[in-house]
Amino acid sequence: MIKACLFDLDGVIVDTAKYHFAAWKKMANALGFDFSEKENEQLKGVSRMGSINLILGWGGITLTEEEKIKWAAQKNDWYLEFLQQMDQKEILPGALAFVQDLQNKGYRIALGSASKNAVLALSKVEMLHFFEEIIDGTKTTKSKPDPQVFQMGAAALDCDPSECIVFEDAESGVTAANTGGFYSVGMGSPENLGHANLVLSSLENITIEEIIESVLQ
Ligand code: BG6
Numbered sequence: 001m002i003k004a005c006l007f008d009l010d011g012v013i014v015d016t017a018k019y020h021f022a023a024w025k026k027m028a029n030a031l032g033f034d035f036s037e038k039e040n041e042q043l044k045g046v047s048r049m050g051s052i053n054l055i056l057g058w059g060g061i062t063l064t065e066e067e068k069i070k071w072a073a074q075k076n077d078w079y080l081e082f083l084q085q086m087d088q089k090e091i092l093p094g095a096l097a098f099v100q101d102l103q104n105k106g107y108r109i110a111l112g113s114a115s116k117n118a119v120l121a122l123s124k125v126e127m128l129h130f131f132e133e134i135i136d137g138t139k140t141t142k143s144k145p146d147p148q149v150f151q152m153g154a155a156a157l158d159c160d161p162s163e164c165i166v167f168e169d170a171e172s173g174v175t176a177a178n179t180g181g182f183y184s185v186g187m188g189s190p191e192n193l194g195h196a197n198l199v200l201s202s203l204e205n206i207t208i209e210e211i212i213e214s215v216l217q
């Protein structure tokens with residue numbers, strides 16, 4: 001029986017993936033190189049320091065640990081400038097109604113995100129109150145594809161992974177859910193999320209009952 005839904009944040013609830021991309025691109029450009037949207041896919045679900053290491057690798061650039069920390073902080077400042085301007089318009093199609101419906105029906109709801117800005121982003125779009133538990137980058141020690149973030153979410157809700165559905169837009173996030181014994185819904189394209197139990201392009205025009213029927217089959 002499904003009791004809970006665990007949501008990734010960036011690219012599932014809010015349209016912030018484009019801001020992470022823009023801010024990292026600005027950093028890469030300042031360092032004299034660029035990277036593609038395809039490469040950016042690999043950054044989804046990856047922690048801030050994990051991301052900078054991948055990006056510098058693509059640019060063939062070596063920095064000291066201290067320089068990396070400085071650039072990661074600069075990227076975060078740029079990202080926060082985008083976040084400050086954010087409002088409810090940045091909620092992804094269908095996400096608000098879907099989460100509201102889950103709450104009305106008594107499902108438990110938690111967040112499982114790598115971001116250290118999760119509480120701020122949810123506050124900006126006025127959705128913080130829906131989440132009973134927030135497991136984010138300030139609490140985890142292992143990055144997706146490790147299932148830790150979702151295991152902590154399930155434990156906080158007192159649920160078994162087999163009673164939870166994870167919603168994820170990152171390939172590594174779907175892998176994390178599957179590895180942890182959760183049902184997984186990939187938000188995006190079957191091209192990179194084909195390993196999810198179900199792939200959706202958005203949370204519009206779909207009910208939790210239809211999702212449960214599909215993932216449990
Ligand atoms: C994930 C995003 O949710 O959070 C990544 O998919 C991002 O792109 C990561 O790097 C860490 O976010 P933050 O806000 O702590 O830099």
Ligand code: MG
Binds near residue numbers: 011012044169
């Ligand atoms: Mg995401």
